[in-house]
Amino acid sequence: MPEAALSGAALLARDRGLLWHPYAPLDGPAPYAVAAADGVRLQLEAEDGARFEAVDAMSSWWSAIHGYRHPVLDDAVGRQVERFSHVMFGGLTHEPAVRLAEQLAELAPDPLRHVFFADSGSVSVEVALKLAIQYQAAAGRPGRHAFLALRGGYHGDTFGAMSVCDPLDGMHSAFPSLPVQHFLPRPPAARLDGGSLVSDAGAVAGWTAELETAVARHRHGLAGIIVEPVLQGAGGMHTYAPECLQALRRVADTHGLLLVFDEIATGFGRTGRLFASEWAGVVPDVMCVGKALTGGYLTLAAVLCSTTVAEVITASEFRALLHGPTFMANPLACATALASLQLLESAGWKEQVRGVEAGLRASLAPASGLGSVRDVRVLGAVGVVELHDAVDVPAVTRAALAHGVWVRPFRNLVYTMPPYVCTPADVATIGAGMSAAVKEVHG
Ligand SMILES: *Cc1c(COP(=O)(O)O)cnc(C)c1O
16 A cells, blocks of 8 residues: 655655755755646645645756656656566667667767767766777877866766866865866857857957867877857856857867767757757767756666767777666666657757747846846746846745746856746746746845
């Protein structure tokens, strides 16, 4: 017999001191208890018993692009459960993995044809870094094992991934044994104008000169360059000039570095292009995808690489990419991802994202007149309200809930990455709720 569902207040009391939440102390502010999640709505209960129905402006950290309890995704999980939920990937293969890999290779920019499945975004970044180091060793350059990354970047929480995150935000000082990497300044900002991303040409030239100097200085030790193309997510919701990616591609080619694009946040349409690299017309050697890959149902990520890179690995001493997690290519996750990608296509993600973008631009516009607000920006299904000072996170969260919106601000940013299936009314609710919450708490 299943136990009766606990009330939110009872759950929160039992959670406290028992469970760690992301980057939160054991005795930190109480979370909200989820009673239900359906479509784009969450039913939440607060510690004091208050109940809220809220439009999810976060898509569960940018992953639930089709919303919750989607019949197609529910069905994909259920059908795979009836076949088998998991089998090891060492020495075995299965239909969901093969079909998903074929689908990813077809969607990805052309030379990216080989797929490694990892169990989370961070792990896919580890695999990409290993791949670059193995590639350089196999190409006769074993001294090349450092990476060039961007200030303000975010690539995950495991050790290798952390080492290429912004050194201050990533709290490198807490982990003295991290590999030491090289960092370029944040690339100059870009703003959406008439369908293209425009930036200050002088700033781009200055940044490119710094890039060239840094690579010239460190090239003998560098295996590759890793960046989030066009949009830095968790490191600050910073949209930057696509020309910088073109400069990175040039420099990588000149010095034999692998160019790795971390599309874990930006992939599958979030910025208005299927992959954010398309804004620059640049194809990386290696690409990581995750987050929205399974439509937010299960944890899965993938590393794709070009045939040139794969051939070097295959001709190397080890012949293999040296990684292999227990739950590699989990069939439930692969089957759900396949259904999610088909849904992306059949539901018309481009129109969905374009609609969200227009709705966010209109509904967030009033926020730019507030005294506490420094900047309001929208790119695809991403809307950002940047304040002058740090957000009072518990207060803004609660105020937004009172307006029917779930947000999870960080630092000085109140932002949304809503599910693509939001209706115009849902998007209007999100924009109005964010603006009202900022106004009520920060003025
Ligand atoms: C979220 C994220 C990661 C880490 O993915 P996890 O699944 O949380 O390990 C890596 N890179 C980027 C750009 C991300 O947004």
